Amino acid sequence: xxxxxxxxxCPNGIAHTYMAAENLQKAAEEAxxxxxVETQGSxxxxxxxxxxxxxxxxxxxxxxxxxVDKSRFNNLLLVETGVQEGIHKADELINQIINEExxxxxxxxxxxxxxxxxxxxxxxxxxxxxxxxxxxxxxxxFVVVGGLLIALSLSLGGTATEEGIQVADDTVWATxxxxxxxxxxxxxxxxxxxxxxxxxxxxxxxxxxxxxxxAANGGFYGSPEAEAGFLGGIAAGFLAGYIAxxxxxxxxxxxxxxxxxxLVIPLLASIIVALIFIFVIGxxxxxxxxxxxxxxxxxxxxxxxxxxxxxxAMIAFDMGGPVNKVAFFFGAAMVAEGNIExxxxxxVAICIPPLGMGLATLLNKxxxxxxxxxxxxxxxxMGLVGITEGAIPFAAKxxxxxIPSLMTGAIVxxxxxxxxxxxxxxxxxxxxxxxxxAINGVIMYFVAIIIGTIVTALMVNLLKKDIxxx
Amino acid sequence: MKLTELxxxxxxxxxxxxxxxxxxxEELIHKLDNEGSIKSKRKFKKAILAREKEGSTGIGYExxxxxxxxxxxxxxxVIFGKKASGVDWNSxxxxxxxxxxxxxxxxxxxxxxxxxxxxxxxxxLMNEEFREQLLQVESNEEAYNLLxxxx
Numbered sequence: 083x084x085x086x087x088x089x090x091x092c093p094n095g096i097a098h099t100y101m102a103a104e105n106l107q108k109a110a111e112e113a114x115x116x117x118x119v120e121t122q123g124s125x126x127x128x129x130x131x132x133x134x135x136x137x138x139x140x141x142x143x144x145x146x147x148x149x150v151d152k153s154r155f156n157n158l159l160l161v162e163t164g165v166q167e168g169i170h171k172a173d174e175l176i177n178q179i180i181n182e183e184x185x186x187x188x189x190x191x192x193x194x195x196x197x198x199x200x201x202x203x204x205x206x207x208x209x210x211x212x213x214x215x216x217x218x219x220x221x222x223x224f225v226v227v228g229g230l231l232i233a234l235s236l237s238l239g240g241t242a243t244e245e246g247i248q249v250a251d252d253t254v255w256a257t258x259x260x261x262x263x264x265x266x267x268x269x270x271x272x273x274x275x276x277x278x279x280x281x282x283x284x285x286x287x288x289x290x291x292x293x294x295x296x297a298a299n300g301g302f303y304g305s306p307e308a309e310a311g312f313l314g315g316i317a318a319g320f321l322a323g324y325i326a327x328x329x330x331x332x333x334x335x336x337x338x339x340x341x342x343x344x345l346v347i348p349l350l351a352s353i354i355v356a357l358i359f360i361f362v363i364g365x366x367x368x369x370x371x372x373x374x375x376x377x378x379x380x381x382x383x384x385x386x387x388x389x390x391x392x393x394x395a396m397i398a399f400d401m402g403g404p405v406n407k408v409a410f411f412f413g414a415a416m417v418a419e420g421n422i423e424x425x426x427x428x429x430v431a432i433c434i435p436p437l438g439m440g441l442a443t444l445l446n447k448x449x450x451x452x453x454x455x456x457x458x459x460x461x462x463x464m465g466l467v468g469i470t471e472g473a474i475p476f477a478a479k480x481x482x483x484x485i486p487s488l489m490t491g492a493i494v495x496x497x498x499x500x501x502x503x504x505x506x507x508x509x510x511x512x513x514x515x516x517x518x519x520a521i522n523g524v525i526m527y528f529v530a531i532i533i534g535t536i537v538t539a540l541m542v543n544l545l546k547k548d549i550x551x552x
Numbered sequence: 553m554k555l556t557e558l559x560x561x562x563x564x565x566x567x568x569x570x571x572x573x574x575x576x577x578e579e580l581i582h583k584l585d586n587e588g589s590i591k592s593k594r595k596f597k598k599a600i601l602a603r604e605k606e607g608s609t610g611i612g613y614e615x616x617x618x619x620x621x622x623x624x625x626x627x628x629x630v631i632f633g634k635k636a637s638g639v640d641w642n643s644x645x646x647x648x649x650x651x652x653x654x655x656x657x658x659x660x661x662x663x664x665x666x667x668x669x670x671x672x673x674x675x676x677l678m679n680e681e682f683r684e685q686l687l688q689v690e691s692n693e694e695a696y697n698l699l700x701x702x703x
Contacts, residue, residue, distance in 0.1 A: 093603070093606055093607075094603060094619060094621060094657075096619050096621075096655060096657060096667065096670050096674075097609075097611075097617045097619060097655065097670060097673075097674040098609075098611065098674070099671075099674075100670075100671040100674040100675050101611060101674045101675065101677065101678055103675070104674070104675040104678040105678050108678070121671075123667070123671065124621075124657075124667050125664050125667045125668065125671070147606075147607060166607075166611070166612075166644045169611055169612065169644070169678075170612055170644055170645055
């Protein structure tokens with residue numbers, strides 16, 4: 083059976099659009115062919131074609147008294163006319179397509195291909211990526227709000243101490259810091275919750291957020307010092323989503339049906355996710371944490387360059403997750419022992435991921451969507467005060483390209499700092515500690531940060547493709 | 553939503569007096585003004601005539617649907633008028649317009665409900681049987697009852 087598409091539109095979009103649509107549908111029915119009519123009226127576009135329908139169609143009729151974007155219809159038979167013809171000569175228009183008495187529409191602009199690929203992206207995009215993106219997009223504001231508030235309070239209200247930068251209690255900065263930390267606290271639960279919601283719709287939200295909260299709170303699985311971080315949150319989100327989706331597919335008696343989405347699915351999925359996370363995923367994380375800590379302690383005597391490579395890589399790997407924490411605590415412990423030349427390279431590595439991503443978004447806007455470009459500016463601010471988390475939205479969205487770039491930049495930076503014996507008295511990172519006067523070898527500290535940042539930015543932009551071409 | 557939610561019995565006139573397109577437009581706008589859904593007759597008429605200038609709203613099948621979107625309109629309204637002898641509306645198929653639906657839509661967005669019902673009316677008018685029934689009504693009441701079915 084022939085398949086025909088039609089678009090109807092008129093200046094006001096109140097009446098003619100729909101009259102033409104009605105008559106085209108009638109005429110198609112009489113001719114025994116399949117038709118889909120997209121109406122572009124004052125309500126907006128209704129009944130919009132999918133890319134698949136356009137690909138399968140034999141031709142397109144455009145009956146419109148205003149301009150209609152034809153770029154979607156490259157290589158299709160096209161009959162283009164006014165809306166009146168659509169009303170009165172619907173059968174003739176349809177016959178023109180059936181008898182192929184129309185020209186094939188060709189466009190020479192690249193626009194069509196782009197549009198097609200975009201549509202295709204939407205439909206056939208890797209579902210894994212789509213779920214991940216959904217989570218990341220909801221997480222970004224929490225990262226930005228939290229990061230900027232923490233940055234502000236640390237830089238304006240902080241003093242450098244041996245325990246890191248401390249903000250005095252009972253000041254407005256302490257309050258702002260607490261608000262920022264609250265926002266950061268939502269980061270991983272929101273990420274996990276909206277990944278799960280993308281997979282299982284609304285019933286997935288609660289199990290996802292609860293799973294994310296557990297991932298972000300190591301106390302649940304005997305690892306209070308090192309929670310699973312955003313990578314754990316991604317795992318929790320997918321776990322919760324697919325479990326909820328699976329429970330949704332159960333055949334249940336119709337009396338139970340109404341309580342499925344609000345009671346049964348969230349409850350069961352939350353319990354299952356929690357148990358899996360605590361007993362199956364959590365303990366290995368705790369184990370990795372203690373194992374890495376011991377291993378790193380054993381590295382103390384090794385070549386300092388090798389140590390710098392390892393530390394740089396660990397700091398940038400999961401940005402606040404267990405691996406990052408191990409390296410950070412190692413550096414902090416060394417400061418306490420009086421060896422400040424471990425924390426120096428770590429402080430460099432800490433700020434390179436957000437600074438590198440921020441620079442990357444400035445260098446090439448075509449590779450980042452609008453919210454990412456905004457996130458890039460916030461990441462720059464976070465990088466200045468040593469908040470590695472600023473790079474998380476980028477890493478969570480595209481881990482395979484971003485994380486290696488972050489690690490490479492951080493390694494380069496920490497090795498440079500190590501080679502020039504940059505020291506840091508304060509267990510904290512980023513240019514801000516230099517402002518507090520905690521750095522020995524300030525010039526090389528900044529040289530290391532700048533070079534590492536540039537390495538990350540160039541590498542990630544080299545690996546990433548332009549967003550328009552997918 | 554029902555079409556008659558955009559109408560009242562006052563907004564039905566099965567015996568229009570005007571004999572030209574402009575007289576009928578004037579007559580219908582006058583009714584609309586009496587009913588109170590337009591703030592300025594002059595401004596609404598301007599919108600109606602501007603739309604006619606872009607292309608006649610005489611869509612053929614003995615139907616015309618003059619319509620205007622204007623700030624002068626406070627509530628979306630539909631007026632139905634019948635002219636048994638027909639009037640020249642410069643229609644696409646050369647027929648005289650006998651069934652005239654004047655549509656008044658406010659400028660600001662008031663939701664899509666009224667647009668959806670107008671969409672249903674437009675589609676319904678493509679139905680020959682329905683047009684035949686409308687042409688046969690003899691009183692305002694009969695017409696109103698027939699239009700009440702559209703929802």
